Amino acid sequence: MKVIFSTEQLRHKPGKVLSSGALVDGLEVPGRATTLLQAAIATGLTQEVPHNFGMEPIAAVHTARYLSFLENIHTRWMRIPGASTDVRPNVHPHAIDCVYPASAVGQVGFHVFDGAAPITADTWDSARWSAFAAVHAAQEVLRGASSCYALARPPGHHATAELAGGFCYLNNSAIAAMQLRSAHERVAILDVDVHHGNGTQSIFYERGDVLTVSLHADPVRFYPFFWGAADEQGKRDGLGFNLNLPLTRGTADDEYLLALDEALAKIDAFDPGAIVIALGLDAFAGDPFAGLGLTTAGFGRVAKRIEALQRPTVLVQEGGYPCAQLGDNLAAFLAPFHSNFRSS
Ligand SMILES: [Zn+2]
Numbered sequence: 001m002k003v004i005f006s007t008e009q010l011r012h013k014p015g016k017v018l019s020s021g022a023l024v025d026g027l028e029v030p031g032r033a034t035t036l037l038q039a040a041i042a043t044g045l046t047q048e049v050p051h052n053f054g055m056e057p058i059a060a061v062h063t064a065r066y067l068s069f070l071e072n073i074h075t076r077w078m079r080i081p082g083a084s085t086d087v088r089p090n091v092h093p094h095a096i097d098c099v100y101p102a103s104a105v106g107q108v109g110f111h112v113f114d115g116a117a118p119i120t121a122d123t124w125d126s127a128r129w130s131a132f133a134a135v136h137a138a139q140e141v142l143r144g145a146s147s148c149y150a151l152a153r154p155p156g157h158h159a160t161a162e163l164a165g166g167f168c169y170l171n172n173s174a175i176a177a178m179q180l181r182s183a184h185e186r187v188a189i190l191d192v193d194v195h196h197g198n199g200t201q202s203i204f205y206e207r208g209d210v211l212t213v214s215l216h217a218d219p220v221r222f223y224p225f226f227w228g229a230a231d232e233q234g235k236r237d238g239l240g241f242n243l244n245l246p247l248t249r250g251t252a253d254d255e256y257l258l259a260l261d262e263a264l265a266k267i268d269a270f271d272p273g274a275i276v277i278a279l280g281l282d283a284f285a286g287d288p289f290a291g292l293g294l295t296t297a298g299f300g301r302v303a304k305r306i307e308a309l310q311r312p313t314v315l316v317q318e319g320g321y322p323c324a325q326l327g328d329n330l331a332a333f334l335a336p337f338h339s340n341f342r343s344s
Contacts, residue, residue: 005047005153062170090109112164113164117166131156137149156169166223187272189276217292260306268309296329297332306336
């Protein structure tokens with residue numbers, strides 16, 4: 001089994017992020033990726049550097065004006081007298097049906113929905129290579145590999161078609177799913193990150209060809225707050241193709257696995273040609289976000305049940321933040337896929 005990763009993805013090093021109104025050091029640091037890469041290699045995976053796939057696979061998910069914004073905003077921001085080093089919004093439209101602003105400050109408010117997605121001079125490049133890792137992993141699976149792991153950093157599941165937020169800029173899991181759609185009628189995305197995958201949900205909310213399922217800490221008192229409730233089930237063609245399973249804070253292995261079984265039953269009934277796992281490891285009891293109570297062994301049990309579906313699977317890294325067991329948690333999750341790996 002392969003791990004797909006480029007060192008270009010380490011260049012994005014944001015300074016402070018806004019948390020409860022305070023500027024603090026962000027948890028989404030390059031060291032996460034280094035730890036995860038070491039763990040993947042120690043598990044026996046082979047590293048491959050993704051190809052540069054250009055804009056096409058990314059534009060299958062994101063709007064042209066958003067991609068142009070991401071590419072150019074840091075340069076434009078630096079022309080503003082007195083502006084901060086990292087791009088961060090200080091104004092937001094209350095609703096999305098407002099005019100599209102021409103100014104850099106206005107566009108940052110429009111496209112960045114919170115203070116946890118600062119844009120540096122290197123963000124665009126790192127985010128693109130993170131997306132390329134997801135594309136590359138999807139293509140491995142399309143070529144016949146039973147599974148492939150995209151070490152996508154920065155992560156992506158909070159990013160919508162044209163909004164960045166929550167450490168996310170390009171939605172790598174959605175981009176992988178669209179690659180898989182080129183060969184499969186139906187694709188499912190299972191998001192096990194502790195935070196609801198609001199971006200992924202939004203991108204496929206009106207579609208019946210990509211099933212989105214998310215297990216997460218109940219957003220009533222947890223980020224991303226505004227999305228992730230059980231009654232969000234999709235719209236129009238997508239009605240019935242979005243399943244949210246919000247969990248009580250601190251939910252541990254056994255109870256989590258019950259919800260997972262419900263998620264897997266839904267996915268199996270949908271009969272997807274391939275699956276994307278939005279692999280957040282921040283549901284761990286010792287993760288700094290402290291939302292759920294999974295153990296390292298619990299991640300292994302979760303992965304084993306997913307693997308038992310016996311469907312081609314692309315694992316796309318999402319959250320999972322600095323703690324002593326971060327690498328062990330990835331190793332536990334990868335092990336069932338790696339041990340039953342079938343190469344192309
Ligand atoms: Zn998360």
